[in-house]
Amino acid sequence: MMIVMKPNATSEEIEHVVARVRSVGARAHISRGEEVTLIGAIGDREHVQRLELDGAPGVAQVVPILKPYKLSSAQFGGGERSVFEIGGRRVGGEHFALIAGPCTVESREQLLETARACRDGGAVMLRGGAYKPRTSPYAFQGLGQEGLRLLAEAKEIYGMPIVTELMDVRDIEPVLEVADVVQIGARNMQNYTLLSEVGRAGVPVLLKRGLSATLEELLMAAEYVLKEGNERVMLCERGIRTFETAYRFTLDLMAVPVLKQLSHLPVIVDPSHAAGRRDLVMPLSLAAAAAGADGIIVEVHPNPEEAICDGPQALRADEFADYAAAVERAAAVAGKVFAAA
Ligand code: PEP
Ligand code: MN
Numbered sequence: 001m002m003i004v005m006k007p008n009a010t011s012e013e014i015e016h017v018v019a020r021v022r023s024v025g026a027r028a029h030i031s032r033g034e035e036v037t038l039i040g041a042i043g044d045r046e047h048v049q050r051l052e053l054d055g056a057p058g059v060a061q062v063v064p065i066l067k068p069y070k071l072s073s074a075q076f077g078g079g080e081r082s083v084f085e086i087g088g089r090r091v092g093g094e095h096f097a098l099i100a101g102p103c104t105v106e107s108r109e110q111l112l113e114t115a116r117a118c119r120d121g122g123a124v125m126l127r128g129g130a131y132k133p134r135t136s137p138y139a140f141q142g143l144g145q146e147g148l149r150l151l152a153e154a155k156e157i158y159g160m161p162i163v164t165e166l167m168d169v170r171d172i173e174p175v176l177e178v179a180d181v182v183q184i185g186a187r188n189m190q191n192y193t194l195l196s197e198v199g200r201a202g203v204p205v206l207l208k209r210g211l212s213a214t215l216e217e218l219l220m221a222a223e224y225v226l227k228e229g230n231e232r233v234m235l236c237e238r239g240i241r242t243f244e245t246a247y248r249f250t251l252d253l254m255a256v257p258v259l260k261q262l263s264h265l266p267v268i269v270d271p272s273h274a275a276g277r278r279d280l281v282m283p284l285s286l287a288a289a290a291a292g293a294d295g296i297i298v299e300v301h302p303n304p305e306e307a308i309c310d311g312p313q314a315l316r317a318d319e320f321a322d323y324a325a326a327v328e329r330a331a332a333v334a335g336k337v338f339a340a341a
Pocket of ligand 1: 103129133184185186187208238270273
């Protein structure tokens, strides 16, 4: 249930409603909008209904949240889009976040050279994997703790917030030391214990859509993070499995406007993993930006031919600035401006 407070409701009245919601064993999630405060009561609907909060002081109305996902629903956003801060950068709303960097941290030189090109080109955050989900257990699995140390160094030098993947709850401590955003990979989208753990950690999350997950399943996964009181979740479309074999995955760009109708959360697009090929990254990026995506996460490498992982899809670092300028123009079509670095 969602309790809509009156525009002039006092903080005592809000606290009173929260206490009553909790008294029946439900969780109360407060969302303070520009005009009104909404309280999401997540728990047994009948118990909450029996409280008859319609009549409580400061309450405008009590309405059911109809979707199975609650806190991530557009309804709970009260018609407003989520805008939040990550390392001093704003994400969501009219802000466009360009996140760029290597697939995998391979070496100090590779990471720092990529980071410089990304920062100079206008990227607001640096991506880079230290723990890699690889299809083959015999493939390079990432530098682990050494990769995290190099990311910390790149952050120190270039001042960019870091986006890096967490695959296993056992690595959460060292990852949180450097990550400004924890990436949950497509293969872990339904790892519910991992989702709850990053929810409790309170760190911003980039949640990638599973290879064959529906939008509803993606939003239910986001719900696991949100229900722990962590509001900073970005949804990421990265391509899904279809019958088409001409490219690696099918980038579902319809997910951008539809997710934005279903949810208040920012929507990021990953053209690199969908395409699997460099030549498709630019057209997909322009289309994503023009479709209203809140950002793009893209792979970049100084020398893709020698990349250990995902080289064929990586943009060349020396071409990144031109790429970013084109994406900026496409984002402007959708009324978005690049988040200030
Ligand atoms: C990645 O970002 O490098 C990655 C492995 O992505 P995904 O989980 O979408 O495959
Ligand atoms: Mn990759």
